[in-house]
Amino acid sequence: MNAVSANKLELIQIADAVAREKSIDRALVIEAMEDALGRAARSRYGHETLVKAEINPQTGETRLWRLLEVVEAIENDATQITLKEAQAKNPEAEIGAFISEPLPPIDFGRVAAMSAKQVITQKVRDAERDRQYADYKDRVNEIINGIIKRVEYGHVIVDLGRAEAVLRRDQQLPRENYRAGDRLRSFIMDVRRETRGPQIFLSRSHPKFMAKLFEQEVPEVYDGVIEIKAVARDPGSRAKIGVMSNDSSIDPVGACVGMRGSRVQAVVNELGGEKIDIVPWSPDPATFVVNALAPAEVSKVILDEELDRIEVVVPEEQLSLAIGRRGQNVRLAAQLTGLDIDIMTEAEESAKRQEEFRQSTELFMQALDVDDMMAGLLVSEGFAKIEELALVPLDDLTDIEGLDEETASELQARANDWLEAERKKLDERRKELGVEDALVGLECLDLKMVVTLGENGVKSMEDLAGCATDDLTGWTERVEGEKKHYDGILESYKISAEDAEALIMRARIAAGWVTEEDIAKAKAEAQAREAALAAEAQAAAEKEALAGARAR
Numbered sequence: 034m035n036a037v038s039a040n041k042l043e044l045i046q047i048a049d050a051v052a053r054e055k056s057i058d059r060a061l062v063i064e065a066m067e068d069a070l071g072r073a074a075r076s077r078y079g080h081e082t083l084v085k086a087e088i089n090p091q092t093g094e095t096r097l098w099r100l101l102e103v104v105e106a107i108e109n110d111a112t113q114i115t116l117k118e119a120q121a122k123n124p125e126a127e128i129g130a131f132i133s134e135p136l137p138p139i140d141f142g143r144v145a146a147m148s149a150k151q152v153i154t155q156k157v158r159d160a161e162r163d164r165q166y167a168d169y170k171d172r173v174n175e176i177i178n179g180i181i182k183r184v185e186y187g188h189v190i191v192d193l194g195r196a197e198a199v200l201r202r203d204q205q206l207p208r209e210n211y212r213a214g215d216r217l218r219s220f221i222m223d224v225r226r227e228t229r230g231p232q233i234f235l236s237r238s239h240p241k242f243m244a245k246l247f248e249q250e251v252p253e254v255y256d257g258v259i260e261i262k263a264v265a266r267d268p269g270s271r272a273k274i275g276v277m278s279n280d281s282s283i284d285p286v287g288a289c290v291g292m293r294g295s296r297v298q299a300v301v302n303e304l305g306g307e308k309i310d311i312v313p314w315s316p317d318p319a320t321f322v323v324n325a326l327a328p329a330e331v332s333k334v335i336l337d338e339e340l341d342r343i344e345v346v347v348p349e350e351q352l353s354l355a356i357g358r359r360g361q362n363v364r365l366a367a368q369l370t371g372l373d374i375d376i377m378t379e380a381e382e383s384a385k386r387q388e389e390f391r392q393s394t395e396l397f398m399q400a401l402d403v404d405d406m407m408a409g410l411l412v413s414e415g416f417a418k419i420e421e422l423a424l425v426p427l428d429d430l431t432d433i434e435g436l437d438e439e440t441a442s443e444l445q446a447r448a449n450d451w452l453e454a455e456r457k458k459l460d461e462r463r464k465e466l467g468v469e470d471a472l473v474g475l476e477c478l479d480l481k482m483v484v485t486l487g488e489n490g491v492k493s494m495e496d497l498a499g500c501a502t503d504d505l506t507g508w509t510e511r512v513e514g515e516k517k518h519y520d521g522i523l524e525s526y527k528i529s530a531e532d533a534e535a536l537i538m539r540a541r542i543a544a545g546w547v548t549e550e551d552i553a554k555a556k557a558e559a560q561a562r563e564a565a566l567a568a569e570a571q572a573a574a575e576k577e578a579l580a581g582a583r584a585r
Contacts, residue, residue, distance in 0.1 A: 063088050070095060084136065097136040103128055165196040166231035169224045176245045177235075181215045191217055191235060198233035206237050206305050207269040218303065220245060238268035243309070246300045247274070251289050259285045262314040265368035269307055273325060273365045275314035286311050310365075318343065318372060325366035329355035332379055342373040346382045393417050400451040401444060410435065411444075423448040459484050468492045471543065477536050482526055489522045497540035505533040 049059060070086035083100035105128060107115060179191035179198065189200040189211045200211075200219055211217070219235035220242035236242055244261045253259040254276075263275040276285040289311045290297050297309055312324040319334045322343055333346040347355045355376050356363050367374045377385070390412055397408035400419050414433055416422050422430075423445060430441035459480040463473070466487035471494050473483055491497050506528060507521030523533070541547050 060090070063090055070097070083131075099136050100131045103130050162231055165233075166224065166226050168195060169193075169221065169231065169233055170226075173221050173224055174241060174245070175221050176218060176242070176249065177221055178216060178218050179235075181211055181213050181217050183213055184211055189217070191219065193233070196231070196233060198235045200235040200237065204234070204236035204238050206307070209237075209269070209305055237304075238266065240264035240266050240272075243272055243274065243300065243304065246303055247289060247296075250296045250299045251291070253278075253283060253285075253288045258283060259288055260314075263369045263371075265365045266307075267361055267365060269305055271308045271310070271361055271365065272304075273310045273312060273369045275312055275321065275325070275369055277314040286313055312369075318370065322366065322370050322372060322374060325369045326355050326362065326374075329362065331355070333382070342375070343370075344375045344377065344382070346377055346379055349378045349380065352376065352378050389417075397422075401447045403444075419448050419451055423452055456480055463487060466492065469494060472497065475536065475539055475543075477528075477532055477539075482523055482528075485526075486522060491522065494540050494544045497537065498544040498546055500537055500540075502530055502533045502537065505536070506530050 067086045067088050070088070071084045085098045085100055087096045087098070088094070104115065177193060177198075179193045182190045182192045182197065184190070187202040189205065191198045191200055198219070198221075200217070204222065205211070219237055220239050221233065222236040222239055223232075223234040225232045225234075241264070243266060244264050247261060248254045251259065254261060258280050259276055259278050261274055261276055264272065265274075266272040274289075276289055278285040278288075288296075297311065301307060301309060310327065312321075312327055315321040315324060319336050322334060322345060323331045326345065329347060329351045331345055331347055331351075335344040335346075337343065345355070354362070357365075363374055363376055390409075393412045393416075394405060394408045396419065397403065397411050397416070398405060401408070401422075410433065411422065416425075425445075427438070427441055427445065430436055430444065431438050433441075436444075462484050463480065466484065468483055468487035469492060472478060472486065472492075473480065475497075478486075486492070486497065491500065500522075503519075503521065505521045505523045507519055507524040509518045521528075521533075528536075538547075538552060542549060542552070
């Protein structure tokens with residue numbers, strides 16, 4: 034490559050060709066050429082010399098300049114010039130500025146030419162990567178079509194036209210075969226700027242991929258008349274989607290199914306035969322769970338809102354249908370609703386209630402020193418704990434048939450005596466374990482919980498401050514392909530993750546690890562990030578809607 038002797042117009046033609054081929058700005062290609070020529074010229078004039086190359090974008094004429102820094106005293110005459118000498122060439126020169134001197138054109142040697150070629154190649158590659166990232170960073174959560182280029186170690190490389198993307202093995206549908214040259218429709222799950230260039234990650238198993246497919250097949254979903262509120266998938270096998278209509282005259286399930294199932298069938302075909310249950314969404318969790326468990330019939334639901342848990346009672350003959358093959362139906366329903374679902378038969382539910390009644394009755398008989406008839410009466414009236422009986426207004430007890438004021442007062446006195454005796458026992462046990470008094474005063478902790486913490490090695494404010502939320506509530510992880518649950522210290526007390534986190538933060542404040550101001554600042558920063566992400570999502574949605582409107 035002899036850049037100076039080469040046809041000047043040919044240089045510009047090369048820049049135009051590269052810009053078109055790589056879909057990057059022509060000015061960036063010329064800038065890369067200038068940088069390469071400047072570096073090659075330094076190998077001729079000395080690596081210390083600051084050489085700048087200029088290419089006329091119209092004529093292709095190349096000029097070389099040497100840059101000299103204006104200084105008071107010269108330390109390196111290859112890169113510096115005195116103020117007096119500089120002002121002789123340019124009266125406006127001042128200390129710290131640079132002046133340029135023209136250099137004669139040179140013939141580049143083979144090594145310099147190869148070096149220049151490498152610089153141009155790298156610069157063009159960097160510009161191409163920047164262009165690819167800019168093209169796709171705002172297209173996350175979109176469906177895109179591409180051609181399968183190759184399959185490497187189970188991962189599919191997809192040619193999107195102006196970039197390459199990867200469909201990793203864990204984001205593919207089971208039993209799908211991918212061959213080079215096949216067209217592939219996928220969901221852009223993530224776009225990251227990495228050292229080796231922008232990485233575009235695709236998915237065909239993501240729940241949002243199904244939602245986007247329905248958006249393409251069902252005009253009412255695209256227009257926002259029907260909303261897809263939740264999606265749960267067992268990729269390649271079965272899925273459930275919860276839909277609602279903002280127009281009372283439109284049936285959301287029927288619209289998504291389409292005439293003779295044409296709309297849902299188009300999605301099923303794209304997903305390789307994955308069965309899809311379309312269920313009406315409801316703001317009432319119990320109703321939504323009943324809908325989500327279809328086609329099974331539900332007799333009764335008992336919701337525990339604090340723990341996001343729900344018990345579902347079904348007839349004996351409906352149990353296997355409600356659970357599904359390998360628990361698939363109930364698992365998908367739990368994913369769809371965001372609730373833990375326990376399914377039991379009517380007989381199991383009856384036995385459970387009888388056992389709870391028996392245990393509560395025995396507790397009242399022992400604690401209050403009453404017979405089984407009185408204990409059963411209290412339990413049947415809704416009392417499950419001694420604390421409830423001790424704290425209830427006296428009038429509520431006298432309203433119970435068969436209880437006069439004297440009996441009610443005596444029951445409450447016995448309840449309070451029992452609670453006080455239990456408190457003393459627990460406090461003695463706490464002291465025996467060496468648990469700090471400070472833990473007793475923490476909100477959300479009663480003496481039973483404090484003793485349990487002590488029995489598990491949490492005996493000081495520092496110990497509690499060093500706990501993670503999972504340590505208190507329990508956690509589940511996969512071990513050799515199987516889910517394994519690890520009990521939390523306070524899991525038996527049904528403490529929620531939010532309460533556990535708040536308890537740990539209070540301990541950290543008390544221990545002096547953080548301050549209220551630190552927490553408030555962190556919370557404000559988190560809210561600001563969420564607001565920024567929401568604004569970005571809104572802007573992307575508006576951009577997508579505008580693009581769709583233009584397309585129509």
